[in-house]
Amino acid sequence: YDVFDTLSDRLSATFKNLRGKGRLSQQDIDDTLREIRRALLEADVSLQAVRPFVAAVRARAEGAEVSKALNPAQQIVKIVNEELVGILGGETRRLRFAKNPPTVIMLAGLQGAGKTTLAGKLARWLKTEGHTPILVAADLQRPNAVTQLQVVGERAGVPVFAPEPGNGVGDPVKVAKDSVDFAKTKMHDVVIVDTAGRLGIDAELMQQAADIRDAVRPDEILFVLDAMIGQNAVETALAFQDGVGFDGVVLTKLDGDARGGAALSVREVTGKPVMFASSGEKLEDFDVFHPERMAGRILD
Numbered sequence: 307y308d309v310f311d312t313l314s315d316r317l318s319a320t321f322k323n324l325r326g327k328g329r330l331s332q333q334d335i336d337d338t339l340r341e342i343r344r345a346l347l348e349a350d351v352s353l354q355a356v357r358p359f360v361a362a363v364r365a366r367a368e369g370a371e372v373s374k375a376l377n378p379a380q381q382i383v384k385i386v387n388e389e390l391v392g393i394l395g396g397e398t399r400r401l402r403f404a405k406n407p408p409t410v411i412m413l414a415g416l417q418g419a420g421k422t423t424l425a426g427k428l429a430r431w432l433k434t435e436g437h438t439p440i441l442v443a444a445d446l447q448r449p450n451a452v453t454q455l456q457v458v459g460e461r462a463g464v465p466v467f468a469p470e471p472g473n474g475v476g477d478p479v480k481v482a483k484d485s486v487d488f489a490k491t492k493m494h495d496v497v498i499v500d501t502a503g504r505l506g507i508d509a510e511l512m513q514q515a516a517d518i519r520d521a522v523r524p525d526e527i528l529f530v531l532d533a534m535i536g537q538n539a540v541e542t543a544l545a546f547q548d549g550v551g552f553d554g555v556v557l558t559k560l561d562g563d564a565r566g567g568a569a570l571s572v573r574e575v576t577g578k579p580v581m582f583a584s585s586g587e588k589l590e591d592f593d594v595f596h597p598e599r600m601a602g603r604i605l606d
C-alpha cells in the first residue's frame with residue numbers, strides 16, 4: 307500500500323545503519339529507537355500509539371533476546387516486525403455471522419470516507435464467499451447517495467434496498483428496519499446498511515446512526531476510516547466510538563500517497579481491530595486485513 311511508502315523508506319534507512327555491526331551498543335539502540343519514533347510520528351502515527359510501541363521495542367532490544375542465528379540488525383528488524391503486527395491487531399479479525407440470518411452489517415464514518423464504495427466492495431466479496439447480500443440505502447442525507455449506491459450495487463451484482471418514493475423517504479431508520487424484514491422474506495443472508503456521513507463530526511449524524519443501530523441491532527458495526535486524513539483519524543475514530551460504537555475498522559484509500567499512520571494508530575487508540583482494507587476505486591481493490599502481511603509490507 308502506497309500510504310506506507312515513506313514510513314517503509316525511513317525504517318529501512320534506519321535499519322541499514324545497523325548493518326554489519328557485531329554488537330549493538332546502548333548508543334546504537336538509542337539512536338535506532340529515536341529514528342523509529344521519528345519515522346512513526348512523521349507518518350502521522352499518534353503519540354498515544356508511538357509511545358507503547360517504542361517502549362516495547364526498547365525493552366526487547368535491551369533485554370536478553372539474543373539469537374545466535376540473527377545478527378543485531380536482523381534482531382531489531384524482527385522485534386519491530388513483531389511489534390508492528392501487534393499494533394495492527396495481531397490476528398486477523400474475521401466477520402462474525404449471525405446464528406439466525408440475516409447478518410446485519412452497519413457502516414459508519416465521515417462523508418467521503420469511502421462508505422458507499424466500501425459497501426459495494428464488501429457485498430461483492432461476500433458474494434464470492436457464497437453469501438447473498440443486499441445493500442441498504444440508509445444515507446438519505448445526500449440527494450445523490452441512493453443513486454450512487456444503486457450504481458455500486460449494479461456493478462457488484464447485488465440488489466439494493468432503497469426507500470420507495472413517497473414511502474418512508476427521509477426516514478433512514480425505517481428504511482434500515484424494513485430492509486431486515488425484506489432480507490428475511492427474500493432469503494438474503496447479509497444486510498449491509500450504508501449510513502449518512504457528514505463532513506465533520508456532528509451530533510445529529512451521530513444520533514441518526516445510533517437510532518439506526520438501535521433499530522436494526524447490527525451484528526457488526528464497521529467504522530470506515532480514510533487512511534489519508536492523518537492525525538484527525540484518531541479524533542474521528544474516538545468520536546464515532548463515543549457516539550455510535552463500533553466493532554471493527556475498515557481502512558480506505560490505502561493506495562493514497564499520504565502518511566498512513568492512521569492505520570497504525572486506530573487499533574491502539576480504540577482497541578478495535580482493523581478488519582478490511584480498501585485500496586482503490588475499483589470493487590476488486592479490497593481485502594481482508596492481515597496484520598502480519600501488512601507489517602511485512604511496511605518492512606519490505
Ligand code: GDP
Pocket residue numbers: 415416417418419420421422423424503558559560561562584585586587591
Ligand atoms: P462516502 O461518502 O463515505 O460514501 O464515500 P464514497 O464511497 O462516496 O467515496 C468518496 C470518494 O472516495 C469517491 O470518489 C470514491 O471513488 C473514493 N474512494 C473510495 N474508496 C477509495 C479507495 O480505497 N481508494 C481511492 N483512491 N479512492 C477511494
